[in-house]
Amino acid sequence: MTALLSIAAALAAPALARADGDPASDVLLLQDAYFPYFPKADKAASQTLTRLLADVKAAGYPMKVAMIQTRGDLGAYPNLFGKAAPYAKLLESEIVFRVKKPNLVVVMPNGLAGRNLGAKADAALAGITVDKKEQSDGLVRAAIEAVAQVATANGHETQVPEIRGDDKPDAGGGSDNTPLYVIAGVIVLLGIALIAVSLRTRRSAEHVLGEDGDEGDGAPAGEHRDERGEQDPAG
Secondary structure, three states: OHHHHHHHHHHHHHHHHHOOOOHHHHHOOOOOEEOOOOOOOOHHHHHHHHHHHHHHHHOOOOOEEEEOOOHHHHOOOHHHOOOHHHHHHHHHHHHOOOOOOOOEEEEEOOEEEEEOOOHHHHHHHHOOOOOHHHOHHHHHHHHHHHHHHHHHHOOOOOOOOOOOOOOOOOOOOOOOOHHHHHHHHHHHHHHHHHHHHHHHHHHHHHHHHHOOOOOOOOOOOOOOEOOOOOEOOOO
16 A cells, blocks of 8 residues: 555656646556556457567667557547647657657557657558557557567567467556556546646636726726715816
């Protein structure tokens, strides 16, 4: 429980500071892959991707992958669903304080996009298709292919691995990451709440400024009243 609270504090601090409301950015601070909330991806495919990311990191090319199946995976940015490139740029800006120039891949049902991957890798991503019928599983399989091709394009020859599972827990969608995802969900709500409060505060300030012309006696600016409260014709 103490460890969980520590994780919550670590996640909440940057979220409160930035109010990004973005679950993937919070999860990627602690692990290399963000798996979709729903439907949950196949355990074997998730474990295979997690191992592959560990392998390419050990080979000298660390990567981060975000798989976005629904608008719900985007938290406060549902308008970016189906826009992998703009979301990849946003996601990079949200994790760059922890990982400078992250080698980042975003996978959505309509395609993939990356950041800091090099021209050859970007071209490789363009040739990868996502099986939309497979939903989250289709995203994970596309991510596996993308990681292997990107690593290869950057001088780290990597074969697309065969999908296989095991009984060992992993840091991806194949293990029970419910606490981590719950924390990310709470952070999303905090971010949205902070945005709402900020907007309300700004509107209140504008309302107060709009009343500056009122001299406080209920009369329009420029009118003057005598001691009996009657309007002075002389003004």
